[in-house]
Amino acid sequence: MSTALEHFKRGLWKQIPPFRLVLGLCPSLAVTSTFLGGIGMGAATTFVLIGSNVIISLLRSLIHPKVRIAVFITVIATFVVIVEMLMQAFAYPLYQLLGIFIPLIVVNCIILGRAEAFASKNGAWLSFLDGAGTGLGFTMSLGVVGLFRELLGSGTLAGFHVMNAAFKPCSLMAGAPGAFVTIGCFLALMNFIDAKKGGNDDC
Amino acid sequence: MNDSAKMVLIMVAVTFFCSALLGGVRQMTKETIQLQRIRYVQGPAIRAVLSGAENDPVADREEMTIGKEPVVVFREKKGGEVTAVALETSGSGYGGELSVVTGFDAATGACTGIAIATSKETPGIGTRVNGTDFTDRFKSLPLSTNAALKKDGGTIDGISGATVSSRAVCGAVAKAQFLYGSINDKVQAETK
Numbered sequence: 166m167s168t169a170l171e172h173f174k175r176g177l178w179k180q181i182p183p184f185r186l187v188l189g190l191c192p193s194l195a196v197t198s199t200f201l202g203g204i205g206m207g208a209a210t211t212f213v214l215i216g217s218n219v220i221i222s223l224l225r226s227l228i229h230p231k232v233r234i235a236v237f238i239t240v241i242a243t244f245v246v247i248v249e250m251l252m253q254a255f256a257y258p259l260y261q262l263l264g265i266f267i268p269l270i271v272v273n274c275i276i277l278g279r280a281e282a283f284a285s286k287n288g289a290w291l292s293f294l295d296g297a298g299t300g301l302g303f304t305m306s307l308g309v310v311g312l313f314r315e316l317l318g319s320g321t322l323a324g325f326h327v328m329n330a331a332f333k334p335c336s337l338m339a340g341a342p343g344a345f346v347t348i349g350c351f352l353a354l355m356n357f358i359d360a361k362k363g364g365n366d367d368c
Numbered sequence: 369m370n371d372s373a374k375m376v377l378i379m380v381a382v383t384f385f386c387s388a389l390l391g392g393v394r395q396m397t398k399e400t401i402q403l404q405r406i407r408y409v410q411g412p413a414i415r416a417v418l419s420g421a422e423n424d425p426v427a428d429r430e431e432m433t434i435g436k437e438p439v440v441v442f443r444e445k446k447g448g449e450v451t452a453v454a455l456e457t458s459g460s461g462y463g464g465e466l467s468v469v470t471g472f473d474a475a476t477g478a479c480t481g482i483a484i485a486t487s488k489e490t491p492g493i494g495t496r497v498n499g500t501d502f503t504d505r506f507k508s509l510p511l512s513t514n515a516a517l518k519k520d521g522g523t524i525d526g527i528s529g530a531t532v533s534s535r536a537v538c539g540a541v542a543k544a545q546f547l548y549g550s551i552n553d554k555v556q557a558e559t560k
Contacts, residue, residue: 224378224382227378228378229371229374229375229378231375232375232378232379235379236378236379236382239379239382239383239386240382240386242386243386243389243390246390246393247389247390247393250393250394250397250401251393251397253397253401253404253405254397254400254401254404255400257404257405257407257408258408261408
């Protein structure tokens with residue numbers, strides 16, 4: 166059980182995307198100008214990650230190595246379209262907010278990366294934990310990045326005004342460069358913490 | 369079984385199951401998605417046009433065919449009576465299709481107001497037609513007067529610099545007037 170838990174926890178700090186695993190930067194840049202956008206994108210990605218990880222690990226003995234990428238992409242694309250339809254049906258405002266970046270989850274390297282590196286070699290339960298952990302880590306990261314960018318870029322928090330009237334929104338933070346700056350600062354902070362703790366041999 | 373046959377078989381099986389799954393989800397969510405789209409995309413425009421509604425015009429919508437065109441009709445009710453009707457039509461703007469919701473007074477057939485539902489016009493130029501400045505010019509336009517720009521021999525002042533967009537709105541409203549003209553009698557019968 167301790168190893169199973171390890172697979173879940175790995176995505177939350179040691180390999181947290183997009184900080185540690187510097188993959189999936191496109192959605193991180195595009196939708197984190199607001200907190201809700203980041204959380205929504207993270208949730209959608211988590212759904213796709215869990216679904217594709219479980220299905221691919223169940224099929225792993227059947228998938229011929231030569232066609233594995235094609236099969237992986239088919240499975241991932243199926244889950245992405247499902248999440249798009251569900252979001253349109255039950256969370257239309259979120260769908261309007263994320264727009265084109267929902268179908269673009271297909272090309273998020275994190276998902277194909279986990280399918281290739283983990284789900285194609287491990288059982289369904291472990292793959293589920295891996296997907297849930299990575300997805301949760303991604304959601305947390307996007308949420309935190311979105312929180313900072315929304316706070317500094319537009320002075321609101323989940324749509325509510327929280328800064329006082331003298332605060333001038335910093336448009337740099339609302340644009341894509343702000344995402345790079347925020348992600349870079351977090352990466353530096355995490356490296357600093359790890360260095361204090363005495364090195365991280367996983368990276 | 370040889371290798372390549374196996375490869376093909378597993379690909380076919382996977383794509384088959386994926387398509388079946390997608391088809392199932394699509395069937396289950398189709399109607400909800402359509403409703404959500406009307407509520408969130410056309411909804412604000414419909415509410416702007418049917419501002420006095422005591423009912424939910426989106427829930428009380430009716431799909432009908434006028435001539436050969438499928439039209440969705442939204443009714444505004446006050447005290448259980450139909451007071452106004454709105455239709456969505458589209459015109460061809462500068463950046464593509466521009467869709468307009470036009471409201472008609474159920475008793476007189478005059479325009480109660482219009483609102484732009486979706487448009488791809490140039491921000492800052494063509495999008496000026498979205499403002500109430502422009503849309504208010506259509507208010508109380510009688511059903512007998514086709515919406516057209518002054519420079520096209522009509523009664524509506526276009527926005528200078530955004531003629532194509534203004535003309536697209538007029539075209540859409542004129543189309544709505546034409547469609548409403550053929551159901552006017554039916555709607556008037558409902559008001560009594």
